[in-house]
Amino acid sequence: MLLLSCLHTAGYAQQTFYVCTSSLSLQKVTITPNGLQTQYVDGCGNGSFFSIAVDKTKLYYNDSNAGLYSADLVTIGNTPTTVSNCKYITSAPGNALTVGKDGVYYVYGTELMVVNPATGAAKSLGVMPYGPSGDLVFYNNELYMANYAGIVKIPLNDPTKAFMWLPIPDASIYGLATVKVGNLIKAYAFTGVSGGTNVLELDLNKRQVVGSIGTLPYVVYDAGSPVETAVEPPLQIKEVKVTKDCDKLNRGSAEVVTDVHASEYTYTLNNGVSNTTGLFTNLAPGNYTVTVKVEGQPEKAQGFTIPDYSLTAPTIVPVLVNPVCDIKGSIQLKISTSGYRIKYNNALYDSGYLFADLLPGAYHFTIVNEQGCVIDEKDYNLVQDVCPPITITAINIDAECKKYGLAVVNVLTLPHPDKYSYTLAGTTNIDGTFTDLLPGTYTLVIVSSADRKEATVVIPDFKIVNKPNLLPVVKNAICTANGNIKFMPNGDIKGAARVRYNNTTYKIGQVIPNLPVGLYHFTILSEQDCILDEVDLQVNEDKCDPVDFPNAFTPNNDGANDFFRPNQDSNPIKYSMMVFARNGQQLFQTNNTLLGWDGTFKGAAVPAGVYYWVCTYTMGDLVTVSKKGWVTLVR
Missing domain, CATH: 2.60.40 (Immunoglobulin-like)
Incomplete structure (x- = not known):
């Protein structure tokens, strides 16, 4: 199957017709929203289709030897259409063929003939002042013929009065066909172009060429369709089909269904909207009446209702977070029922998706179902919240636990949504904690997206502040004995609990033994093993003179x-x-x-x-x- 280019197919439902080609084969053509699709039709008669006419599923054709035949067009399910039961009727020399309520019509030279397909009897209806370039077709109970200069209208009661109805200069028209499109029967002409055939839509009521609906990749000799007899039915409204507009919120469409017709119908709603298609879209919920008019017949009217589709919309729970300071806002939509998605900026998102990094402003969201149809629309506004000023609640200064003589500063502020920048002693961070600080006076600077604050920070000398009042007791080395040292409480010991020497710890008051003569370094620790003091002590050697006596x-x-x-x-x-x-x-x-x-x-x-x-x-x-x-x- 070949997909062909299409220029003016908007609004067409899928409708079919048949053409015979210069190779005398039969092709089935379907009008689709995406263009013309063509499919080869196999079966009896193949290779002999010189001119064709179709009445529902009955095919009439004559071959290049002027024989007129009948056959059946068979379509079962989705299988390709085939031709079967080909039967000879009579001789019908001519290159134009169509079928009407009185039989099969063809043109012999300029003489219009009609054949009874049941008996094969032929009858002349008269000689016309025009000859055919190709096909015959019925449209709105009138007979038309393709001519090299355009489209000729033929009065059946007097073919001698045939006249040029629609001039189409510089167009070699071979085939004509009437095709059912929706409720309408439309006429098409087939003209030769380089490499194929151009299909033109005709408005025979207004006597104008609408435009091309596409091209076929072969030369068309003749055409026919299941509605070729084109008998105009009486006006009646069969039904009004109401559907929801998929792309609009709480709007519906109404399609007025009538019998297939060639005359132009006028459809008018009680709100004043009128058209010739019978399709009304973007209708708000409510009760309507449609009136259908056509020339020469009584008008018809019927009421219908567009329901309120919003009553079935799911519940939407929004979670809005406004922008504050330099932090952008967010919107989260939670849909109460499964089977729905959120459309935003032409993209689809699942329920609960967090739309982040949003600036102050209005935001529009569309709720769609699994088919992509609009179920609800939501609008939300985000505003810029005020950024709070910087408020310092505390500046905690403590000695470094493991680093003697250094301090740690921890700055506390009131809760804030944005990030603060803290600067102290040449160091900047975002958590307000500074370590390894020497004693001294510093300026603390805090900067937010909307504020700046300074404070003075005085760091004491923790070597003095935390120094425990301990009395070192040194026992020097003497003779063969090494010395020892112990630290005794001598007032406020500031939480001192242990003395560390050479990676061994001793309790306060415990003797640190076996110390040879030399300089020793001791670390005074708290219960938490934090350094309170560091002490250097000298162990000396006492005099050792043994006893001796004269003789x-x-x-x-x-x-x-x-x-x-x-x-x-x-x-x-x-x-x-x-x-x-x-x-x-x-x-x-x-x-x-x-x-x-x-x-x-x-x-x-x-x-x-x-x-x-x-x-x-x-x-x-x-x-x-x-x-x-x-x-x-x-x-």
């Missing part, structure tokens, strides 16, 4: 070596020394390194000689040493 002394009161005692630079933390006579008698005992034996016993001098001593002492590293030996007393 002789001279208690003669000359001021030199008058006592037996240890070296006076020794510094034991515990000391005990005893002196014995050779017979084991204890002569002296002391726990003080400053006190020595003066060579007496119970106040009396002992004789010169050798005496035995025993000493036990403990140094600062808590190591206890025992010594013993002999000392000579010289007098």
